[in-house]
Amino acid sequence: MNNLHNYNPSGIGQINGNLFGLPFDYESANLIVFGVPWEVTVSYGAGTANGPQRILDASPQLDLFDFDHPDGWKQGIFMVEIPQDILDKNKYYRALAGQIIERLEQGQQLTDTPDLTPVLAEINQACQQVNQWLFENCQEAINLEKKVAVIGGDHSSPLGYLQALATKYSEFGILHIDAHADLRDAYEGFEFSHASIMFNAMKLPQISKLVQVGLRDICHDEVEIINQSNGRIIAYYDPVIKQMLYSGKTWIELCRQIINHLPEYVYISFDVDGLDPKLCPSTGTPVPGGMELEETFCLFRELVKSGRKIIGFDVCEVGDAEWDGNVGARIVYKLANLMNLSQQK
Numbered sequence: 001m002n003n004l005h006n007y008n009p010s011g012i013g014q015i016n017g018n019l020f021g022l023p024f025d026y027e028s029a030n031l032i033v034f035g036v037p038w039e040v041t042v043s044y045g046a047g048t049a050n051g052p053q054r055i056l057d058a059s060p061q062l063d064l065f066d067f068d069h070p071d072g073w074k075q076g077i078f079m080v081e082i083p084q085d086i087l088d089k090n091k092y093y094r095a096l097a098g099q100i101i102e103r104l105e106q107g108q109q110l111t112d113t114p115d116l117t118p119v120l121a122e123i124n125q126a127c128q129q130v131n132q133w134l135f136e137n138c139q140e141a142i143n144l145e146k147k148v149a150v151i152g153g154d155h156s157s158p159l160g161y162l163q164a165l166a167t168k169y170s171e172f173g174i175l176h177i178d179a180h181a182d183l184r185d186a187y188e189g190f191e192f193s194h195a196s197i198m199f200n201a202m203k204l205p206q207i208s209k210l211v212q213v214g215l216r217d218i219c220h221d222e223v224e225i226i227n228q229s230n231g232r233i234i235a236y237y238d239p240v241i242k243q244m245l246y247s248g249k250t251w252i253e254l255c256r257q258i259i260n261h262l263p264e265y266v267y268i269s270f271d272v273d274g275l276d277p278k279l280c281p282s283t284g285t286p287v288p289g290g291m292e293l294e295e296t297f298c299l300f301r302e303l304v305k306s307g308r309k310i311i312g313f314d315v316c317e318v319g320d321a322e323w324d325g326n327v328g329a330r331i332v333y334k335l336a337n338l339m340n341l342s343q344q345k
Helices: 048-059 085-107 119-143 159-165 194-201 219-227 240-245 251-259 295-303 321-343
Strands: 033-035 077-079 146-153 172-177 207-215 234-239 263-272 311-315
Touching: 033 048, 033 119, 033 207, 033 321, 048 085, 048 146, 048 311, 048 321, 119 146, 119 159, 146 159, 146 321, 159 194, 159 311, 172 194, 172 295, 194 207, 207 240, 219 234, 234 240, 234 251, 240 251, 251 295, 263 295, 263 321, 295 311, 295 321, 311 321
Parallel strands: 033 077, 033 146, 146 311, 172 207, 172 263, 207 234, 263 311
Antiparallel strands: none
């Protein structure tokens, strides 16, 4: 861009509508970020549909020197305008989904009067339309040889992006930070539930490995899916991680063990409820325990040091609060820089 020559990365963060106040547009940026303001199927706390805006609002307050990649900002980062029509549809369908969740939580059937099965079908169709929108936009950016990142919304948000990556890469793995396994089959009847993202992702044969870190709130069926996956899904449960650390194993050792399961190309899916809830307390389904932010960054650094390539990432479940947006923005910036760094090796 013409104004890049005069840009001062140590200057005051500009409120210019772009992430971190950076002076890039779609054409000049290497990394295109899509905000997906969608949380129709959330089953506990709401507010993550506003996560992309919270991250955007907080991002100009960050200083741009990154200890892992000081010039990482130069790659060019541009966030596409958050689609208001998706945010409006989210509000409408979220209210409808609430009726279904309430019915189920009362132990009643959707077919009871009034019959809610048509409502469920309408919601599933709306979620599919959002997936298709994201798929098409991500594929367009990928075809222009740009990198892509997604900011949710709830954790159902990045499915269309994963589907787009599967058209480019014949094999890749997912490194998944989360308190939950998200391996439920159409949780509460919602085919594209936030609790079903990894179940749906694993339908893509191009995803050869799913390595989950920080899990601590999980159901029997999900454990069975993991145990019967023949090693395609590897789980590092938070209490087991903690016990190993308490017993003297170092986090670096564990990081290298985790990374050894992954193939050359790796996608990072970061649900912020994988962190200690003090870091993003407004997330949709907070769970005690979890990881420190720098522990996750250490894991990602070791991933890059291993020579593996980060091909994309998402940051999801950031709540509708200023502090959560602040933390979320730092995660996005770190992942953007580490992805760029991994591509240079």
